[in-house]
Amino acid sequence: MPVLLRLSAFVFTLAWGAATLAWAEADFQKGLAAYKAGDFAAALKEWRPLAEQGLPKAQHNLGVIYYNGRGVPLNYAEALRWYRLAADQGFGLAQYNLGAMYAEGRGVKQDYVQAHMWYSLAGTHGDRKGLSGLDDLEKKMTAADIATAQKLAREWKPKKK
Structure with a gap:
C-alpha cells in the first residue's frame, strides 16, 4: 500500500x-x-x-x-x-461502588477480600473514598485476608469492554 x-x-x-x-x-x-x-x-x-x-x-x-x-x-x-463492567476498565468510582456492594453483601455474597481489593483499586484510580473505606473494612478482616486482597489488587489488570 x-x-x-x-x-x-x-x-x-x-x-x-x-x-x-x-x-x-x-x-x-x-x-x-x-x-x-x-x-x-x-x-x-x-x-x-x-x-x-x-x-x-x-x-x-x-x-x-x-x-x-x-x-x-x-x-x-x-x-x-x-459496576463490574466499568470497574474492570479501571473506572475508580465504579470500583468503589463495587467494593461497597461486596462489603455490604448487596446483590452478591458479602466478601471482604473482594471489597478490599476493589476499594484499593478505586483509590489508585482516583477515588479517595476507596482508600477511606479500607480503614473500617480492615477492622473486620484477618491479616491473611488483607494480604490476599492486596495481592489481588496488585495483580489486577484492566479489561476492555
Missing part, C-alpha cells in the same frame, strides 16, 4: 474516532442533564447505548440507576453487572 494511501487511512481513522468520542460525550451529557432533572427514563435512554458500547462512565451510571431504583425497579444484580 503506498505511503500516502496508508497515511490517508490513518488520518481518516483518527478523525472518525474523534467524531465518535464527541458524539458519545454529547449523548452522555444529555443523559446527565436528564438525570439531574429527575427524568431517569431519558437518562437511561441516553446512557444504555453508550454503556453497551463500553463507555465506563455510562456503565457506572447505569449501575447507579439500578442500585437506587431510579426510574427502574431496584435491582442489585443489574447494578453489580454494570
Whole structure:
C-alpha cells in the first residue's frame, strides 16, 4: 500500500474516532442533564447505548440507576453487572461502588477480600473514598485476608469492554 494511501487511512481513522468520542460525550451529557432533572427514563435512554458500547462512565451510571431504583425497579444484580463492567476498565468510582456492594453483601455474597481489593483499586484510580473505606473494612478482616486482597489488587489488570 503506498505511503500516502496508508497515511490517508490513518488520518481518516483518527478523525472518525474523534467524531465518535464527541458524539458519545454529547449523548452522555444529555443523559446527565436528564438525570439531574429527575427524568431517569431519558437518562437511561441516553446512557444504555453508550454503556453497551463500553463507555465506563455510562456503565457506572447505569449501575447507579439500578442500585437506587431510579426510574427502574431496584435491582442489585443489574447494578453489580454494570459496576463490574466499568470497574474492570479501571473506572475508580465504579470500583468503589463495587467494593461497597461486596462489603455490604448487596446483590452478591458479602466478601471482604473482594471489597478490599476493589476499594484499593478505586483509590489508585482516583477515588479517595476507596482508600477511606479500607480503614473500617480492615477492622473486620484477618491479616491473611488483607494480604490476599492486596495481592489481588496488585495483580489486577484492566479489561476492555
